[in-house]
Amino acid sequence: MTAPTFQPKEYQNAALDRFRSYLRDSNSDGANIAFYKATNLPYRAAPIIAEGTPYICLRVPTGGGKTIMAAHAIGIAAQEFMQITNPMVLWLVPSTPILEQTVAALKDPEHPYRAALAKDFSSNITVLTKTEALCMSRADAEGGACVIVSTIQSFRREQASGEQDSEGLKAYQDAGALMGHFSGLSDQQVSGLERVEGADRPVASLANLLRLHRPMVIVDEAHNARTPLSFDTLARFSPSLILELTATPQTKHDPSADEHASNILYSVSAAELKAEQMIKLPIKLTTDADWQKTLGAALDCQTALEEAANAEELETKEYLRPLVLFQAQNASASDPTRLTFDKIERYLLEDKKIKKERIAVHTGPRKDLDGIKIDSRDCEIRYIITVQKLKEGWDCPFAYILCSVAEQVSPTAIEQILGRVLRMPKAQRKRRDALNCAYAFVASRSFDTTAQQLKDGLVEGAGFNKLEADQIIAPQGDIGYQQIAEQVRHQSDPIGDQDMPHQAVEAVLAKLPPSIKARVSFDQDTRVIAYQGPMSRENRNLLQLAFAKVPKAEKAIDRLFAKSNNLQTSAADAADKPPFVVPLLGFRKQGELELFSKEHFLDLPWRLDQCDPATIAARFKLVDHSQTGQIDVSDKGKVEIDFIKRVQGDLSAVIQEPSWTLPRLANWLDSGISHPDITKPSAIVFISKAVQRLIDKGTPLDVLARHKYELRKTLGLLISDLRGERETGNYSALFAANASAFATSGDLAMIFDDQSYAFNQPYSGPTKFNKHYTRLIGDLKPSGEEFDCAVHLDRSEMVRFWIRNVEGKSGSFWLQLPHQKFYPDFVAMLHDGRILVVEYKGGHLYPGEGDKRMIGSVWADASDGKCLFCMPTDRKFSLIDVTIQA
Incomplete structure (x- = not known):
């Protein structure tokens, strides 16, 4: 079955594009200079790791989709830096639950993570745990992308105490199943491997196998792997590059104190997550010193949200069941008054008469969520009681409300549970504004102190910018569903002119989305728009756009928006602020005005096969990069570039490629050049002509195949330049001939x-x-x-x-x-x-x-x-x- 398509979000593409550009520049400039070129920031080499190893971090706040980005990054690294079609990847996660979750997703053909891998490697993908990797076949290691998912702890030879780690040592011991990977190696390949004591042969270990394949290392939640022991473990694998993903990277750099800053290549903002509908914002905060009132308010909020969710489902068919996460206090033998999980559970059962099947406890000995599919319609759970955090990897966008009676120890501890209520269901804003926010109810005497703690938690634990966090926490007001239940209809000022035809307004109303159309009516006699219930900003904007041509409509809709939100407008200035509507440039084509874009001056597909590839001979120059010889360690840039060439040489030596033919090479070259505006047959013809020209100029086919990555890069630049010439010429010609078509x-x-x-x-x-x-x-x-x-x-x-x-x-x-x-x-x-x-x-x-x-x-x-x-x-x-x- 075909894997589902999953289009990365705008900010994810931007981060991955930065990663791609960095790796391209690293090939020619080295890891250090490439990083400064991308960020204007100093590059911090990873301790112990070989000098020249690209070591960079993508900072993504909680809820931003780090894992899908990591899956896409593998293909980018293989193509742009490692320059192979069969990369080995060591994917390190912080805990066993997250390991199990990640492996299951990467192995599932129907999961977007697997689809991200399949985009670059088709079906040539092997996903293994460390246990499975200890007996992997040579075909698994060399037949395509091989992804080994593990924790960094499971590869440590010794514990923090200095004692040997029996589990970690398994990766460094002879394994009979791995013997076949080490046959037929060159002396140069063997020289970099650990050998059996007293013998010349390499240890047939997983660590040696990784070292042989120079893996790409992905470190998820990288802030958890900052100790000298962690870096020492990474160094044992001779990684080709290290990619960190975390919401809270290390920023302090003090090597004398074993503090090493991450090289943040790209930083995603909360605004980008919000614009892409990934998270619920703002977080509406309510505080009260009385814990029973706090719990009661959270229960009332859940009831209101569930009513909203039911109404949403009637319109959109999307099922939602808003959950409350109750954060209890730890038990203490010296303080029997503490509000422990059992006391909260008893209060919900006995005082609030909540059905037992609607409550789950997940803390200490109680693990009620294990084996539960929380988002299933058959699941009754609406209230989850925990203490510090839910099990790692637990992720349910149905979680909307945090209710805490626990003492707030640290911002990170707050975030560990606050982050659970941030994810937006299906990454899509809802038609009801109440379902686009998260809610926090905290037993506290001070709103300001609590708000600051939540802000600090968002910054230190969830990776949000401080200025953004200041805007994210807002006071809780009336959720606003009393008016919806009463079906209040609000009327606007008159719009249009007396003689405005009724059909004109009917045409506008007909174009509205069903969810808005059901709320809107128009009285022809009074020229008044009526709107049922509070009007959301999104609906206001859609109405403004729809009625843009109707006289007097703009201000009337503005006032109608303010009137309908008399109980839920959060800022006095917001109600008076008109919508900021900006016309886009249109181009009239066959009588219809269309948004002006490339398709108006570029006919697709582009016939690249009709272009002349003659300049390829002048563009493609072979340079002999020797894999041996002395390295001038005083020249840092040269060290880094030599490191990259050695990595690429080591990786190419692992695989014995079959003989090349012109059609096979042309197809391989084409597979790594993105050209959505060109058909594959047209591209193959052009590339074949370009390769044949190089052969005619005296470069044998086998030499071209040996330098295929450099050739593909040159061909990609040539096609890009030809595309640019075509676009410039057609653009100028369009304006010269069709100036009157713009409106x-x-x-x-x-x-x-x-x-x-x-x-x-x-x-x-x-x-x-x-x-x-x-x-x-x-x-x-x-x-x-x-x-x-x-x-x-x-x-x-x-x-x-x-x-x-x-x-x-x-x-x-x-x-x-x-x-x-x-x-x-x-x-x-x-x-x-x-x-x-x-x-x-x-x-x-x-x-x-x-x-x-x-x-x-x-x-x-x-x-x-x-x-x-x-x-x-x-x-x-x-x-x-x-x-x-x-």
């Missing part, structure tokens, strides 16, 4: 809001901005020319709101360029309703940005004066004022 329309628009506004890092400078549309400002440095441009916009009397438009995010404004999308720096809403887009360019960059100025002007001209565009440079911000007043 904007209310039907083609995007909208900025807090939910979809994603960024990499929040602005943290001292200057306060008063007009930014969202509370946090994304990716704005606290000084520099772009910062000064933002200050000018914020202080302009003509600007009502502005927003930092973050590059590359799905919720950002963009315009199409020949090769990629253009994301201008700022978008502003003026007091008169017009939209201003500003792209700032430094003086040295301005001359080369003609395409951006052209498409910006086309967009503004197509809007009939509703939109403006300018590109100030050299701090001449007066151009912004001139553009507005023109």
